[in-house]
Amino acid sequence: MGHISLTSPVTNILIFKNLATNLSKLLKISTKNLENIIYFQNYVVIDNGLTNLLKKREILGKKIDINLIINILQEITEDKNLEKNVINQAKKLVEKISEKVKNQELEINTVFLEDYLGFIEKHRQVKIGIGTEAFQRLLKEINIEEELAKIKEANKKETQKGKNESIKFLEGLRKTGINLE
Numbered sequence: 269m270g271h272i273s274l275t276s277p278v279t280n281i282l283i284f285k286n287l288a289t290n291l292s293k294l295l296k297i298s299t300k301n302l303e304n305i306i307y308f309q310n311y312v313v314i315d316n317g318l319t320n321l322l323k324k325r326e327i328l329g330k331k332i333d334i335n336l337i338i339n340i341l342q343e344i345t346e347d348k349n350l351e352k353n354v355i356n357q358a359k360k361l362v363e364k365i366s367e368k369v370k371n372q373e374l375e376i377n378t379v380f381l382e383d384y385l386g387f388i389e390k391h392r393q394v395k396i397g398i399g400t401e402a403f404q405r406l407l408k409e410i411n412i413e414e415e416l417a418k419i420k421e422a423n424k425k426e427t428q429k430g431k432n433e434s435i436k437f438l439e440g441l442r443k444t445g446i447n448l449e
Contacts (some may be wrong), residue, residue: 279306279400290437294415295406301327306403311381314405317393319343325406328396331378334369338362341384344391354391361387412442 284291284306292299297312304310304327311328321339322328344350344358365379381396388394397405416438423435 277400277404279403281306287437290434291407293434294410294438295325297325297327297406302403305398306400308399311385311396311398312402312406313394314397314402315393315395317389317395318347319392319394322394322396328381330381332381334365334377334379337379337381337384337388338365340388340392341365344388347391350391357387358391412438416442 284303288299288302292302295302297305301310301312305312309330311330313322313324313326313328316322316324316326319340321336321343341358341362345355345362347355361384385396389396395405396402416435419434419438423432
């Protein structure tokens with residue numbers, strides 16, 4: 269048999285479709301949003317770094333709110349720990365966005381995240397991902413033992429069918445020793 273090494277991870281869609289509901293519950297991200305992440309339609313915040321404007325596991329479209337980008341750039345301009353040239357770059361980006369809005373060059377209240385992603389990730393230590401790589405990073409964060417304990421504790425207080433399914437899923441993963449990633 270031959271072997272092909274891929275430069276980036278891929279998701280087996282058949283397996284994903286079978287496990288999507290349980291993975292969705294574990295990650296607290298809707299199945300549709302997980303699918304959109306895998307299919308490169310949505311971004312996900314893996315780590316919000318130094319900003320409180322984004323939340324971990326928040327779903328971001330390719331086009332996002334201008335005010336969100338401007339506010340994150342404003343955070344950068346107010347960060348006294350950054351070099352002056354970085355602060356100046358952030359100010360120029362804010363001016364550029366404001367100018368485009370003024371000239372109506374941008375769609376109503378949206379900008380492309382890709383245009384600012386590298387700068388924001390670098391200077392706010394934010395980790396935003398897309399595709400199977402982002403999905404894999406989310407899965408690596410799951411601690412099966414901790415999740416199992418949480419669900420069992422919650423299950424003591426109230427009985428729900430969904431909780432029992434989650435327990436079976438997590439115990440199955442634990443018994444087989446399968447890593448979610």
